[in-house]
Amino acid sequence: MKATEEIMGDMHQEPQIVFENVVKYFGDVAAVQKMNLSIQKGEFIAIMGSSGCGKTTTLRMLAGMETPTEGEIRLNGERINELKPSERNTPMVWQSLALFPFLNVIENVEFGLKMRGIETGERRRRALEWLSRMEIEEFADRSIDQLSGGQRQRVALARALVTEPPVLLLDEPLSALDANLVVRMQGVLSRLQKELGITFVYVTHSQSEAFAMADRVVIMSKGVIEQIGTPQEVYRKPASQFVANFVGSNNILSGSLQSMDGSSVTIDTEIGLVQANLPVDRACLQGSHLGLVISADAMSLSVDDDSSNSSRTHINQTHADQPSDNQFRCRLISEEFVGAMVTLLVETDSGFELRIQLFQKELDQIGFSESASNNGTFLWVSWSRESVYILP
Amino acid sequence: MRNSERIIRAILIVYLAFIFIFIFTPIVTSIIFSFNSDRFPTLPLGSFTLKWYETIYSDPDVWEAARNSLIVAVSVGILSTIIGFCTAYTDFRYQFRFKNTYLALALLPPTVPLIILALAMLAWFSKIGVSGQLWTIILAHTVLCAPFAMAVIRLRLQQMDADLESAAWNLGASEWAAMKEVVIPFATPSIISALCLTMAVSFDEFAVAWFVSGLNKTIPVIILEILQGNIDPQINAIGTFVFFTSMTLVIIAQLFFSFRSPKTP
Known part of the structure; x- marks a missing residue:
């Protein structure tokens, strides 16, 4: 809801993050092809797809870990293709968490502030503030290996957010947690995103994570965006057979148009004749092969x-x-x-x-x-x- | 089945015992005779004495050699560790063509027979007119030791999550800051290990030092010189000193080498 307010307010401005015709090659392999994607300030966006679909590459390009082969990425209207990772304020929560094992909890959280030259006292104060916000202040002096999976997750979040960035990138951050903890952390993340009002770009292969938290989801396959939409849109009105398959719990039939009247169409499918409403956009009835989706x-x-x-x-x-x-x-x-x-x-x-x-x-x-x-x-x-x- | 296993186990234990006996008996003997008052190493032992230690203590040549050895070992340790770290980091961080060739070349020097390496060094240094100086020994030993340092540090870097360095950049660290704040702290145990190991190798090395040293003798070189003159129990005293120095370095190296930071999944 907050996101929509922001969007209305900034109507005349460019979205916070823009991918314009972005292409990324690794050798001869195209990891991302002609990507166009706009992300509004304060949006929770989830990029989904199976492994190798280019979702992580997209995130890494945003963080500056990879440079696009073609196209332009803009953050707040400025081209960031050539900026080094350290020159953008786009912290990331890593799949491996990538916490520094030789530093204790608070030193991990302070790292970003230290790199920005903030003096010791101030840095400690701000780090502690984030530790208490994540409800882990009692572990400040523990070493990382003394923490549970969920606690490490919170340290990683605090470490990324302590510099008060405009954008937070998350690369499958919950994939190592067990199912109960995943649901709890989803709650933590959703609440945090709403409180902070900053943009979350969340990469995942899990539909339930994406649908539970995201304002919009981006579904990718083989380096191409298949669909961008709200979870409801993607679920009820998949843009392609791939998306229909990907979001699961759908029945997909295929067949050919048998007859059509003023309000309905009849399609001859594998299971027999199926009645459907006459679609608003009749373009989809063209072609000999029609795909039907009926959710379970x-x-x-x-x-x-x-x-x-x-x-x-x-x-x-x-x-x-x-x-x-x-x-x-x-x-x-x-x-x-x-x-x-x-x-x-x-x-x-x-x-x-x-x-x-x-x-x-x-x-x-x-x-x-x-x-x-x-x-x-x-x-x-x-x-x-x-x-x-x-x-x- | 269980019986045969037990027999194999017993044989292996005996085998191991023999290895230790063959390695350590001469050294222990040498240590014992360094405290023996008799001129020649024969049984039964004479009385306990520190006379041979006093002899080497008052010998300026031995002091000179010890000083040379120390300078060489410390310099070689530092230089080889720096070079070894750079080589290992290159391997960790970058992908490039002929990387395997690069690694093979970096690990090559210890596989060349020492005597050949020594002769080649001597020939080359005399050709460019710098032979017989202390720093030429340092140079020659560094060539020999850097691969050991690289091997040790490379093993440690291989345990490092590649995301760790990226995470540092991501949090605003420049490449140098990430090196200082993340890569080096992570590699520190292996850096200490490499330092001790290369110092020990340099300290013990004879062939190259003998060929290249000229008048700047190191400890192993002076041992040979004393040995060539006559049978002298002060050799045992020097040997004991060298043995304990090297063993200390190697044990420290081993302790840090087997250091594992707790796993973070």
Whole structure:
């Protein structure tokens, strides 16, 4: 929310960070290709992708550890391509943390201030302030190897933030922590970013980290940006097949256009005819090959009680208030519980696997029982026209 | 199975014991005879005496040699360690073509037979008219010792997270400041180790020193001179002194060499 205020205020100004046609080659290998990216002041942006997609190279170029082969990177409107790492105030939290093992906690935090020639007393005071802000002031005189993973994380954050930079770069900082701690540190990071109002550029391969914290996510593959958008946009309206696959928990169908009327389209897919709303931008209907995305949580399920073909009536009775546009008979393959959510993998008659995400409560309501389903009872999966998204 | 393992173990222990016996018996013998009053090293021993130590203590030639050895060892230690550090850091920091060749060349000198290295040095120094001076020994020994220093420091730098130096730059350190504040502190144990090791090698080195030294004799050279004249128990006294000096240096080197900083994941 803060970010949007800032954006409105600085409308006439250039964004804080701009990548303009940036290309980076390592030898013959293009790590980043023709990248254009603008980051507003105070934004929490996450750059995502699998390993080798160029996300870390992007971050390292911002920090000055790598120099772009072509293009321009601007920070606050000034070209920074040629600046040495020490000449920019773009501190980074490293994946390895890169804490100095021969210095104790407070000396680590003081390092950036020492390098800027700030005198001892002042430096100690500011370092202590950050240690207490990160709730680790009692460890000030400990050596690094006496700290737990989470405490080290906080030291790394304090060390990076002590110089009060305009931007903080984070390179998969939570990848070494266990799951519980990751969630806690996500909270710490989000809160910190909002309090400080500075820009966070966060590189990760983890969708849950990115979606939990970021205002916008950048999805990269093979050195190319596939999509930039809010987590909701990326999740509901993936710009490409790659993104749809990458954000997971989506069902991706492919097929060809069968018919079209004023409000809906019918597409012939692997599982049969699928109804979808007529998209606003009809350009995506061109071409022989259409990609459809239906997210797993948009699907609902009902149980067939007599295994005969009268089941269709049965569904229409139970879901009388919201008739489904798309219904397919299927068989359970496997199920997986994560807390209150259940992910079911089912196979349609045509042998295509679909993923369905439901609350345990919903499953109980429809009278689903695992044993019955395993005995070959048919299930019916259904979803509405609105939940079908056609890939551009 | 267990039985055969036990036998192998026993054989290995005996083998190790023999190695130690063969290495240390002559040295221990020499130490014992340095305190023996008899002119010739024979059993049974005569009475305890410090006379041989007094003899070398009052011998100005031995003092001169000790002084030369000290100057050479300290200079060589410092020079080789500096060169070794630079070579090792180059290897750590930079990627370039023919890097393996560079490393092989840097490690080459100790593989050349000493006598050949010594002769070549002598020929070269006389050719340019500088032979027989103390600094030529320093130069020759540095050539010999720098690779040891490099090997020791390189092993330590290999344990360093490459991000550590980048992190220092990232926090505003210039390349020199990062070197002073991060790389050198990290490498300090290996630098001390390299310093002691190269000093020990230089202190003990005979062949090159003998060829190159001229009138500026070092301790190993003067030992040979005394030995050539006659059998003299003061050799044992000097030997004892040299042994303990070298052992001290090597043990310090080893202690720092095996230093491991606690792992930070």
